[in-house]
Amino acid sequence: MKKFACMLLLLLFFVVILPGHGQAAAATNKIFLDGQELTAGQDVPVENVNNSIMVPLRMIAENLGYKVDWNQTSKTVTIEQQGKTMQLIVNQTAASVDGKTVILTTSPLLRNGTTLVPIRFIGEQFGLTVKWDNTKKIVDLITPEIPDSNTETGGSSGDGGTVVVPPDDAANGLSMINGISFNENRLTIALEGNTQPKVSKVTGPDRIVIDLPNATFSDVFGTGQQLDPNLNGMLTVTDYPEVSGIRYSLYSTNPYTVRFVIDLNTSKNYSVEVSGDVSKLIVIDLNAQSTGDTSTQPGNSGRKLVVLDAGHGAKDSGAVGVTGKYEKNFNLAVILKAAELLKQENKIDVVLTRSDDTFLELKDRAAIANNLKADLFISVHANSSGSSAASGTETYYQREASKALANVMHKYLVQATGLSDRGVRYGNFHVIRETTMPAVLLEVGYLSNKNDEALLFTESLQNKVAASMVSGIKEYLGVQ
Numbered sequence: 001m002k003k004f005a006c007m008l009l010l011l012l013f014f015v016v017i018l019p020g021h022g023q024a025a026a027a028t029n030k031i032f033l034d035g036q037e038l039t040a041g042q043d044v045p046v047e048n049v050n051n052s053i054m055v056p057l058r059m060i061a062e063n064l065g066y067k068v069d070w071n072q073t074s075k076t077v078t079i080e081q082q083g084k085t086m087q088l089i090v091n092q093t094a095a096s097v098d099g100k101t102v103i104l105t106t107s108p109l110l111r112n113g114t115t116l117v118p119i120r121f122i123g124e125q126f127g128l129t130v131k132w133d134n135t136k137k138i139v140d141l142i143t144p145e146i147p148d149s150n151t152e153t154g155g156s157s158g159d160g161g162t163v164v165v166p167p168d169d170a171a172n173g174l175s176m177i178n179g180i181s182f183n184e185n186r187l188t189i190a191l192e193g194n195t196q197p198k199v200s201k202v203t204g205p206d207r208i209v210i211d212l213p214n215a216t217f218s219d220v221f222g223t224g225q226q227l228d229p230n231l232n233g234m235l236t237v238t239d240y241p242e243v244s245g246i247r248y249s250l251y252s253t254n255p256y257t258v259r260f261v262i263d264l265n266t267s268k269n270y271s272v273e274v275s276g277d278v279s280k281l282i283v284i285d286l287n288a289q290s291t292g293d294t295s296t297q298p299g300n301s302g303r304k305l306v307v308l309d310a311g312h313g314a315k316d317s318g319a320v321g322v323t324g325k326y327e328k329n330f331n332l333a334v335i336l337k338a339a340e341l342l343k344q345e346n347k348i349d350v351v352l353t354r355s356d357d358t359f360l361e362l363k364d365r366a367a368i369a370n371n372l373k374a375d376l377f378i379s380v381h382a383n384s385s386g387s388s389a390a391s392g393t394e395t396y397y398q399r400e401a402s403k404a405l406a407n408v409m410h411k412y413l414v415q416a417t418g419l420s421d422r423g424v425r426y427g428n429f430h431v432i433r434e435t436t437m438p439a440v441l442l443e444v445g446y447l448s449n450k451n452d453e454a455l456l457f458t459e460s461l462q463n464k465v466a467a468s469m470v471s472g473i474k475e476y477l478g479v480q
């Protein structure tokens, strides 16, 4: 009965649309499924939000045949198809697929009483290819061909109404690419899964092509790197004259293949290193000599991965200072500065839990570091106290394994702030408790204190704190 009530609610929810909003929108947005225009779900416009195509939930239910449920109280959308269950929450980027947390580039949102959901993410999870023509405002949904069909030709989608979804094991076997970086003539690709890179050198023009079979981009990827709705993107490289740029795309969906291309201004040799078990780092090193470089150990790139976490974000402002400044903004400013500095280190890779003013659950922050099997996790915060006199710098650890890191980080942090040394302390904070690597939480100063607040929002103090974090990280990791 509860389910019936839920569906009723869902129907009501879909039907209640403010009058007068339909006409203009319907003219400018079209949605095609395997070349056939879909007629329903267009009374609320398709939107392009931060390069995510957002479509009415009703479209998913009515046209793709997925089972859709809506919980008004928790603002949760549940989508089921072929044994796979997905839950998305309005205004939250954290979603779950079969109980596993994933981070969306754009959270579901409400428009005129209708829920809009990111079609690329949902379609991809259920095996669809999703394309968006921004000029014509057309969404193209393409169902996959049946993998073991007897005939290789054709690919006609026949009766139109049903959606073909690949078997579950095929969908689950995909490697997920979480991020890339380019430093010191090395391209680093972070991913989860078992894909093995196929790397080749191509001339005219010179380039290196890296194909990752059975792989796609995770939604974490889009939060850190440029990725358009067609799953194409570019990494701008400015500091390495031999490299003109790096392109990447979901090159094929049958079979799934992600392709990276390093565009070169001159022919270069390379070496490939793969480290890690399920969470892997693939390094394409352009420093290799033609005779073979012996300075790198096979199977271990020797590079360290640091996850930096700017506390709070978006609706969660964190502490509010005496003059009304938000902790979340301080945290992010310091993290971005530290990341810039770390990117110049050739033995350290850096991943941010957030790089803009977005909201992330604590468990998702820890999950990012754990999934990547990061070497270190550092969370930046500013403190607040009921007593306006409280002032100074603290560093927190929760697990014994994090104590040594806390001591090193604190030594540099206190020097940088010049505020009173309130010591290395035990603190039962989620992100440093639930992470599996050495993890610390820095409370740089007190926003409830007038002097601390003023100091923390100066560029020079933020630069000093960022530099102190890099010094602490390098000393702890033994990186020169």
Ligand SMILES: [Zn+2]
Residues within 6 Å of the ligand: 311, 312, 318, 319, 327, 381, 382
């Ligand atoms: Zn905080």
